[in-house]
Amino acid sequence: MRDPLSQTFAALADPTRRAMLARLAKGEASVSDLAGPFLKEMSLPAVTKHLKVLEKAGLITKTRDAQWRPCKINGVPLKDANNWMEQYREFWEASFDRLDEYLKTVTAKKLAKGKKNVRKKPTE
Amino acid sequence: MRDPLSQTFAALADPTRRAMLARLAKGEASVSDLAGPFLKEMSLPAVTKHLKVLEKAGLITKTRDAQWRPCKINGVPLKDANNWMEQYREFWEASFDRLDEYLKTVTAKKLAKGKKNVRKKPTE
DNA sequence: CGTTTAATTAACTATATAGTTAAATATAAT
DNA sequence: ATTATATTTAACTATATAGTTAATTAAACG
Known part of the structure; x- marks a missing residue:
């Protein structure tokens, strides 16, 4: 048997199950209510199994x-x-900063390149 | 191939991989650095595979x-x-409230029960 | 060059996951 | 009692995951 946190993440690692949670966030729903949107893609027993994973x-x-x-x-x-996850907040905030910096750099380079292209044949 | 969010959650659904991230949160580390704590439990190729999942x-x-x-x-x-996850914050905060309420109820009941037990053979 | 260190790849096994169809169970309705 | 509705269980298949050992690649060192 797996540790609870692994089990939670594993349960969330499926778009069908996440969609089911999204539905349940709006209020209680029966199995068939939850199955509704998926019955074109999968059978009812498959839905039952997904719910068992969530349960x-x-x-x-x-x-x-x-x-x-x-x-x-x-x-x-x-x-x-x-x-x-909270203990990693600094990393995604840092990576945002890095992206921000990266975009600034790219922009700066583009501008520089633009300038360069203007004077195609340099005087030297 | 899976959607990125599913891939992220799947990668997090393993204690070895989460421990590796915890180690990396303290700074860069080579594969053998990361492998160190696990070489009693698993082989180096297994570590390589975990890193590939994270990558x-x-x-x-x-x-x-x-x-x-x-x-x-x-x-x-x-x-x-x-x-x-943020979109579900209300639910875990609500569940905390419910636990809080529950504990209050239990406490109240215990107190009531305690009182009852004092007068073992009621007068009626 | 031959050896050591770091890491990966290959080939394989065992178990878990996600799905299927068909049959079974539980409750309500006629 | 029979039928209809809601859901689950059983039995099975295919693919993914997590691990193994043995061989391979890559770079550095004597």
Whole structure:
């Protein structure tokens, strides 16, 4: 069995499951509600499996209402994931700065090049 | 091929790789530097593979210095992952509130139960 | 040149993941 | 009791992932 954080990230590493979470962010939904947008791409059992992955990761909880299984989003594991990520904030902020600097450099070079191209045959 | 966000989360879904990022957060390191703490648990080719996963996800970049391959952390994909996650902040904050409420309820119940237990054989 | 150090590639194995179809279960409705 | 709806389970397949050992490449060193 995997550590909880790995399980969370693994669960998030799939666009179908992320879309399901996005849907659940708008409110509770049954399995078939959640399946709706995907039934052209995959079968219902496939959806059930995706939900099981999310459930085992603790990202959703399923309850019972007659023959329906209403699902609800649970933020706790996302909080842990976010806490883990926060310790790297400086790196993505730094990389933004670097991109910023890079763009400035490129712009400066382009301008220089532009100038150069103007006087095609230099006097020397 | 997978979408970048899925690739990022998949790369993070492994404790070895997260430990490598933690090491790289402290500064550049060669492959053998990074391998060091894991060579009791796995072989060098396994380490190479983990680094390749991180590299393909854009989380690290490898350069060359003689026979060494210094690795550097790259925050950009973490930024995207964080941006994705931010949209769920309300849910983990809400769940914290719920836990808070829950703990209060439990405490209240415990107190009530404690009182009950004091008068073991009620007068009625 | 031959050897050592650093790292990768090749070839292979085991297990996990993501999907399928068909059958089963659970609840409600007729 | 039978049927319809919602969902899951079983059994299976294909591909991806994580690891192995042995061989290979790349650069530096004596």
